[in-house]
């Protein structure tokens with residue numbers, strides 16, 4: 588069985604995982620069980636959950652509207668009210684059944700309701716399986732600014748069942764694939780070579796590669812749960828990625844980009860900047876760029892888009908005292924943290940991205 592054992596925050600994948608869920612719930616012995624879904628996972632994932640869940644008849648289902656746009660404090664308020672009306676108490680349990688929006692927001696709602704009730708993550712997107720549902724970061728956006736309000740608190744357990752991926756659209760699979768590519772880039776040549784050649788639509792054979800990603804994330808967060816050092820490597824591509832994502836949320840008319848798509852662009856830009864400043868070789872920069880563009884078609888940015896994106900960088904959570912700090916690369920598997928990058932180099936990186944063939 589694929590498992591990461593911990594007192595709090597254990598992860599179980601596929602064979603035997605639902606049995607572990609039952610054992611965990613028996614141990615917690617909750618007074619009530621709530622399941623948080625979004626409008627899609629209620630339709631597409633709840634029945635698989637109910638079929639495998641030994642306590643189905645006790646479940647109270649909650650639902651939020653799908654999408655990043657709803658990952659905000661108003662949605663939390665709605666849920667806190669519902670929990671209160673439905674008589675949740677301090678021994679109630681919240682199970683988050685959904686993608687990163689449901690696990691991030693549900694984890695935050697649970698961690699704050701009556702000063703904290705237990706929660707369990709059952710991720711249903713690839714992105715939430717390999718990244719969002721592991722590591723205990725929970726929270727919501729503030730306006731368009733990503734993840735500004737939140738808390739670090741682990742779920743009791745995370746249960747991964749790759750069956751859920753069968754209904755996930757290809758662009759959403761790709762979004763999660765970006766985080767797997769990131770794990771390869773920050774961790775090792777070996778995993779990078781495996782993941783860059785993996786066909787992400789091959790759900791039947793995804794388990795082993797997906798699990799390696801989970802293990803990489805787990806090693807990093809276990810060494811540095813509070814993001815003082817090495818955990819920052821997980822933000823590779825995210826400084827510009829988050830700014831790009833925020834910019835397109837704000838300007839819905841321009842284009843909609845998913846988290847992973849924005850991060851994919853951010854990783855190409857960060858690789859170019861690494862080539863210019865931290866010694867990443869030209870060959871590796873090309874290797875990263877070429878392989879990312881195999882799965883992610885290019886987005887075009889006007890000069891005004893780029894200026895607005897750069898002005899959003901100031902809100903990045905890694906910043907210190909007004910300085911915008913990037914995670915860059917010396918080579919695959921070897922990151923340099925807290926790098927200051929001048930704006931002209933960011934502009935150059937966008938030019939590199941635009942002209943890359």
Ligand SMILES: NC(=O)c1ccc[n+]([C@@H]2O[C@H](COP(=O)([O-])OP(=O)(O)OC[C@H]3O[C@@H](n4cnc5c(N)ncnc54)[C@H](O)[C@@H]3O)[C@@H](O)[C@H]2O)c1
Nearest residue numbers: 627653686687688689711712714715718719724751754755
């Ligand atoms: N906490 C962390 O460490 C961490 C790490 C990475 C990303 N994140 C956050 O995760 C979020 C992105 O996660 P996401 O990409 O899962 O987004 P998401 O939760 O919005 O899911 C994407 C879409 O897929 C739908 N969906 C979910 N499961 C499905 C299924 N099995 N079949 C069909 N449709 C399904 C959802 O309803 C939604 O429309 C962002 O808010 C990001 O900031 C958090």
Ligand SMILES: [Zn+2]
Nearest residue numbers: 766825846850
């Ligand atoms: Zn991410």
